[in-house]
Amino acid sequence: MDMTLAGIKALFDAKGGRQYSGEPVSQLEHALQSAQLAEQAGAGAELITASLLHDLGHMSNDMGETPTLHGIDDRHQFHGVSALKGLFPEAVLTPIRLHVDAKRYLCAVDPAYWASLSDDSKRSLELQGGAFSAEQAAKFIAQPFARDAVELRRWDDLAKAAGKTTPDFAHYEQTMRACALRM
Numbered sequence: 245m246d247m248t249l250a251g252i253k254a255l256f257d258a259k260g261g262r263q264y265s266g267e268p269v270s271q272l273e274h275a276l277q278s279a280q281l282a283e284q285a286g287a288g289a290e291l292i293t294a295s296l297l298h299d300l301g302h303m304s305n306d307m308g309e310t311p312t313l314h315g316i317d318d319r320h321q322f323h324g325v326s327a328l329k330g331l332f333p334e335a336v337l338t339p340i341r342l343h344v345d346a347k348r349y350l351c352a353v354d355p356a357y358w359a360s361l362s363d364d365s366k367r368s369l370e371l372q373g374g375a376f377s378a379e380q381a382a383k384f385i386a387q388p389f390a391r392d393a394v395e396l397r398r399w400d401d402l403a404k405a406a407g408k409t410t411p412d413f414a415h416y417e418q419t420m421r422a423c424a425l426r427m
């Protein structure tokens with residue numbers, strides 16, 4: 245089934261209230277906080293949309309809450325992108341696809357980064373293959389949209405603040421509309 249903007253809304257309505265793996269926010273709050281941080285940083289509609297939807301794969305491919313506790317990598321970055329293919333351009337899809345590798349990249353190039361990760365992010369990092377080597381990191385960052393994925397990752401890591409006020413989902417529906425390839 246092809247995803248639509250209405251389908252995205254329906255997915256958040258159905259599953260957005262769930263707790264975001266081991267963090268004090270729901271999936272919806274995490275998505276809105278990520279998008280808000282992108283917007284406040286002056287990102288364009290594509291990267292704000294990618295930030296809003298980067299964890300859609302946790303909801304579209306439902307493996308329950310905190311799969312890392314069971315030693316499972318849900319590979320949500322790929323499920324999210326396959327759900328959104330055709331609806332958004334690569335400037336949205338690729339940062340989503342790369343946001344997990346961006347964590348592996350940041351662990352390789354920024355010594356303080358690993359220590360700043362939450363317990364669940366550290367646990368999933370190991371399931372996702374651990375920090376990149378210097379060679380892997382160089383190869384990663386040379387890809388198109390890799391720098392956007394790294395920015396998204398920084399917002400993702402910060403978007404876990406309990407009770408933070410954000411714009412509502414309707415606000416970001418406008419942003420999604422601005423860069424969607426179809427409705």
Ligand code: FE
Nearest residue numbers: 274298299400
């Ligand atoms: Fe996230």
